Amino acid sequence: MLVSACFRKLTRQLAARRPNTQGFFLELTGAFQIGACTHELLLLAGLPPRPHVALALTYVCTALHGWTLSDSVNNPASSFHLLFRGRIVVRAWWLQLSAQFTGAMLAKMYIKLIWLLGMTARHSRALVQTCSSPLQTTVVHAFILELLFSFLFHLTLLQFEAMSHKTKVHLAALLITTLVYAGGHLTGAIFNPALALSLHTSCFLDKFWNYVLVYWIAPCLGSVLVVVLWDDVLPLMRARV
Template sequence: MKFTIDVLGIFLKVVIRVNKVTFAPLVVSALFILLTSLLAHCARRLVQKAVQEPFVRLLLEEAIAAAELCGCCFELIIVADNFGVGTYAIFLFLLTIWWSMNWGDATACPYTHIEDVIEGKGDVRKALLKTWAELTGGLLVFKYVQMYWALEISETHKDKAFEDCKADLQVPVLYGAVVEGVATCLCRLASKALGDLNPRFSTAIDAFIGTSLVVAAFEYSGGYFNPVLATSLKAGCEGHSLLEHAVVYWIGACAGSALSVYMYKLPIIKKFVRGTTEVNGDSIWADKED
């Protein structure tokens, strides 16, 4: 606890000094994201040392990962609104790489557990418990974000802490569900292929594909591709009902994920994945010589 308070104190001193000297709200946002990631990293290490039961430890890691994901993405909304989608994409790309390297077995995403059930790698009870843990972390983290926004250290945070939120869905509900579903399916197919092929820089490639799909869907559905993330950030916001939210961000994304499991087993997909891919005569795959 003392370590956390000390870190928070140092953080506030830095951001206040930076803001007074340079008036750089983007730096303030970046430092908040760094703080959130640092606190999540420390919490993850504490759980790994203190909790011996593997499944309980995984549940706590899922909650921490979801809190980190949603906490950072709350701030990414500020970045996107004030500095554009391009800056948002750079932050998201780097964060996706960080999450891939630090979350371990946690995913902070319910449909990965649905995929495990379909493939016989998990059971429904455990999938539901993991989803509950992720929702808990994702929903509770807003109080932490709200506390920070209420300080209004940066001009971009002014009145944000208690502002009424607006939905990102800019298209009809069914269209939005299709966008989330198709993009999720493509994202999961790419991840599965990269997992099997294990190319060099696979983490960066996966992050680039995911970020590109998010940017492509940004003006349509918001490009969440994760029911917990969408619920934490946008459930109950003005612009759609909770039922419409569930159709787009839960049914759409989960259907796309489930579809990817069956599509990946198709012979044409298998043949494509096993094919040789070369760029200017140089292979990017780990098991081939350049």
């Protein structure tokens, strides 16, 4: 988190007059921060008492991300949501997407280097693990869950839009922690395509299409369905009342 904060501050100073460059590196560092923190979080999730430690860490980390990454999107599904709402153009969407996936994979490489230091036994064991699949249910069930989680997350963010940033951060952290509690044991409750690739790269290599369907297509589709509901269905229903 400290590495990301320093780089973001440097980006704002050096690229102040280049909004595209600044936006790219803010997205990159945001995805990097979330990816690196989540890799460590997964290692600590097994600490007793379970699942209390994992949920508490999820809440704290999510709230910290909300505070420190407020000027970037950090999630390809959210970028897709903004594109369909007409908030960003295709070029900006493509830049965000490129930055998010790059940052997520850099986070994986960075965390591997940290684990190579062998500072704890958990780090040493994590290095030799292959695909620790988060999919503990059928692909269809997992697809529905990740779509639903993404749908609820983006719908709730729209409801929070008018609130103060301080309130939104804690409500979003509470929502994500609740979703992790509800579905983390079945799919990981990731609903972030870049983060999913960073956390489970070897799983994508082993079962590519299953993971693309569950962790890429489902979250993006969920965020688009929110746009359809919010911008088309609800106004139509209100007009008929």
